[in-house]
Amino acid sequence: MQNADPREQFGVYLAGLRKRAGLSQRSLALRLCAASGISTLTRNEVSRWERGGRIPDAWLAALAHVLGAPLRELEQAAAYARGEGATLPGAAATLADLLPGGDTLERLSVPAGRRIALPEVHGLAARVHGLRLADDVLAGGDLIAPAVRELRSAVRLFRESSHDEDTGRALLVQIGELGQIAGWIASDAGRGDDAERAYELGLTAARQAGDAPLVAQLAGSLGYHLSNNGRTREGLALATAAVVEAGPDAPAKTRALFFDRAAWAHAQAGQQQPALRALGQAHAALDNADDEPAPSWAYWVNREELEVMDSRVFTELRRPLRAVPLLQDVLGRYDATHAREVALYRSWLAVALADANEPEQAAEQAQHVIAASGDMSSERTTERARVVLRRLADFEDVPEVREVLTDHGHLLVPGPG
Incomplete structure (x- = not known):
């Protein structure tokens, strides 16, 4: 995956300004309408700006006013996105x-x-x-x-x-x-x-x-990134190598994490039995954790997180009868302050419900995913929203699904420049 192009970088920059102002995409659209006296701007248009589909040249002055940002900085950012400037103000190099x-x-x-x-x-x-x-x-x-x-x-x-x-x-x-x-x-x-x-x-x-466990953590993380970005073979090789690198004496929590990533990489490669076997090994490792000390970077590894990966693997392998109950149970207990993770887990639930021929429930979950993805600068949630929309397209004759596709189908197609 290549670095974002200048338009996409502008979108990330604008989304950051909006978030710092404490505004949702919808509330920003409403304030811009009030500031300009033009009532036709919608949340969808703000979303298009933040995806890099369109540069809001005519709205820059109003954006500066509503977001409390220097107009000159916004103008420089827009010029950069159009290919007319050297750098994007405020963006990380x-x-x-x-x-x-x-x-x-x-x-x-x-x-x-x-x-x-x-x-x-x-x-x-x-x-x-x-x-x-x-x-x-x-x-x-x-x-x-x-x-x-x-x-x-x-x-x-x-x-x-x-x-x-x-x-x-x-x-x-x-x-x-x-x-x-x-x-x-x-x-x-x-x-x-x-x-x-x-x-x-x-x-x-x-x-x-x-530090062998840390080497394995980094190899597994890189493998996870590659698997999620279409480089399935490389991702699987790194995920399985991470298990070997850590060795049997690594802390139990870390071994559970490495087996979980291997399970995901196998699922991405369509390898059902190795994926299920790795899930079982992850649970077995965590069963032996007791009070064994683990690195601080493994603080989040627990039974609930293993169940999340179980459900994701089952969804990827098109086994919705196993995925749906797990995801519903986890979401019922998950910390709502972890908004990105909740949105991601809902995206897998939406796909699993579609696989289970429950399009109405899938559409309901899709609405939550799309709303959340519009309010955070996470490419993971944005891409998962696209995955859900593509899966729902098989049910476009269902009214609830048709409403979602009508309102949000534009997310699948880059907006005009």
Whole structure:
């Protein structure tokens, strides 16, 4: 997957301004109508702007007023999207722009800079975990800039400071963990090249640190990204390699996670029995977790999350009778503040309901998914909304489905420029 084109980057930039103003797409449309005296603007048009389908040139002044943004900045952003400017104001640069050239993790041969010790690395670890916790409730487009800045800062600290062996290893571990969360965030923001670059940088750091579970975490994360972006064979190879890399002595929670990712990669490849076998291995690993310590990056791995992956695999394998009850149960208990995950899980439920020949219920879930995806800067939820709409197209004669397709079918087709 390539980096977003300038129009899509403008859309992410505009969506970020809207989110910071605390507005939904619908409320922004209403305020723009009130500010301009024109009543024809709809939420769908705002959605089109944020997808990069259309640049709102005539609305820039009103947008600046409603969003509290400098008009000059908006005009520069629009010019960039039209190919008339060099940079997009306010947008995060790519990792290629921000990270040093050459061997990124090679120590500099110049005289050592300031000396650092473990307490400073502990502070970095706290910020890394803060990014992970923020990702639970915010989308990739909201977090990509701070994630990239933090990764760049950590790499510079490693290259330009002096430290003893233990501190250096601890710093490499944090660069590895930062590479993983930055890659995850970049993937969610639709910045595939940056995601791969971050994962690969993290892999290099984790290998230098000799942290096998973290190497497996990064390999599995990269494999998951590739599987979800049409590179099924590469994704499966990395997911299965991650299980081997971690080995049988890795913490139980991490082994459960790696088996879960392998199950997903097998399902994406249409390999039913290996997928089901990996799901069973994930549950068996977690059964043995007890109070065994696990890395901080595995904090979210629990029985409920394994059930989510079970249901996703069953949906991918077109086994809705097993998927639907699991998803309904999980959604009934899931933390509503994790809006992106709730939207994603509803998307799989919608597809499973369609597979179960329950189009009316599928359409109801689709409405929730589409509404949520319009209000967050997550390419994952946007793409899942498209998947749901494509699946519902088989039931276009059902009134509830026809209403969804009529209102939101434009999401499947890029808007005019």
